[in-house]
Amino acid sequence: MSEDLEDFEVFLENEFNAQRFGNDLIKATNTDDSTAELDIDTPIKKINYDIGEIDTRIEKLINDNPLQILDQISRTKASRTTVRDGLKPSLDYLDMSYKRLQEVLEPYEKAQKLQNVLSKVHQTSILLRDALIYIHLVNSIKVINESNQQLNSQMALELASLHSQLESGINQSANLKSLRLIKKFDIDVVGPSSKELLNYLSTELNRVCSDTNNLNANRENVVVLLKALHSFSLQEFANTVHRIVLSHVQASVQALIKTINFVKNFPPAMEIAVKRGYTISFVQSLLRDIKSDNTNFLNEYTSQMKPKPLTPREFYWKQVATSFKKDLDISYKRGGPVGKALQRSREFIEQTIRKTMVNSTDNADYEADMQTMLNSVSVLSTEMH
Known part of the structure; x- marks a missing residue:
């Protein structure tokens, strides 16, 4: 049987491509470089010849083996009937179950999408809330720094508390610093205020801790300064x-x-x-x-x-x-x-x-x-x- 198909093996390959085969056939039948005309008739004749050859072989195969072919056709038919009748109830049940599953999955998928949207909205809400708190704290710092009153220990304690709350807010919300407005506040207000406050606290503590008399005279003030620096x-x-x-x-x-x-x-x-x-x-x-x-x-x-x-x-x-x-x-x-x-x-x-x-x-x-x-x-x- 395999010898009967030797001429047609190319058609049995899994990777057979009709367009590629047609191109190769045209190239094989147009080898005369002296003419600019494309010969289409020859490849068509070749294909028609192959079709006729296959029909002849099929007819011969049927004539030579009529009983075997009829028996095989009967068996195939019987097998298909047996498989269809045996699997049909299961397939119908499976199809019904799948449809019922779809009835559950579709709302679930919609709920999942809504949950994702809700989560993102919630995250955005928290970020905006943290940003509002941050801006409020920054404005409080600006009010103190822009007042005409000279910086003193009590003001320093209040500023230190505000800076500590800002730092805590940043640590709890890592995305807060990604906001352009927060970055601007950090550069224009928080950074300079932080440096000025630290310089004041360090200078004042060094001054009042220079000797015991100073410490005795400024005991309460020193405590406030230490608390401010500790809070900062x-x-x-x-x-x-x-x-x-x-x-x-x-x-x-x-x-x-x-x-x-x-x-x-x-x-x-x-x-x-x-x-x-x-x-x-x-x-x-x-x-x-x-x-x-x-x-x-x-x-x-x-x-x-x-x-x-x-x-x-x-x-x-x-x-x-x-x-x-x-x-x-x-x-x-x-x-x-x-x-x-x-x-x-x-x-x-x-x-x-x-x-x-x-x-x-x-x-x-x-x-x-x-x-x-x-x-x-x-x-x-x-x-x-």
Whole structure:
């Protein structure tokens, strides 16, 4: 049978394309480059010949195998009847179920589309609501900044609260900053106001925390300033307090280092360090007294200290002692008249530390800080090389 179809295999291919076959046939029968006329008759004759050939073969196949063909036709008919009668109820039921499913699916799909629309409308509504709140807060900031009244601690506290609410709004609605109006407000109003507020708070706190007298005279004002800075930014709050402590450290270290070559000036220099240490102790007490949720400002400050959480007082005396010890060790180990004078004055220096450190705080817990300072001069107990 397969040999009978060898001439027609191309027609049995799955990828058979009549248009492509026709083009190939025309090309195959038009190979004479000397003429510009297209021969269509020859390919048509070829196709008609093939049709006639196939009809002849079909007729011969029927004549040679009439019984087998009739039997196959009968079997095919019977099979189709059996399949149709057996599957028809199931197919009808399936068709009915599908139609009923469509009755459910169509409303569901519509509901899904409506739900998506509703969700987007809801998101837009929330975004617009957040934008209105943001704009209201920005306008409140503008009113304060554009008033003729000079910025004070209470105004700073109000501004800090407004900036904190703005930051909270941005954090809760990430898409808020994508709005062009919000971007403009951020550049024109929020950014400049934020910088001005931070500069004011930092400058004022540095000024009033410069000594204990200032702190005593401005205690309530300092509390308000600290609350404002804390509300504005916990990180900026910790950084500002840290810079205040460092400014006192630097002044104390400078005073103590100058006494290495003039030991007789050590007592007044130590008095300076103790006085500044007392100021830091006062600041620490204020931080401890200001409550914040379930903790206080002091704990929140120490939590920001890296790598080790230290209170302002601990950090102050540790830094003063470490810096002073570094220069003292170098001068002592160098020897000479300075080294000898320092060694002879060891007891004098230690007694001065013990005497003055009592005044470094109002509490009786000064001994740890005193030991820190005594450790800074421990090199004087060793022999010079």
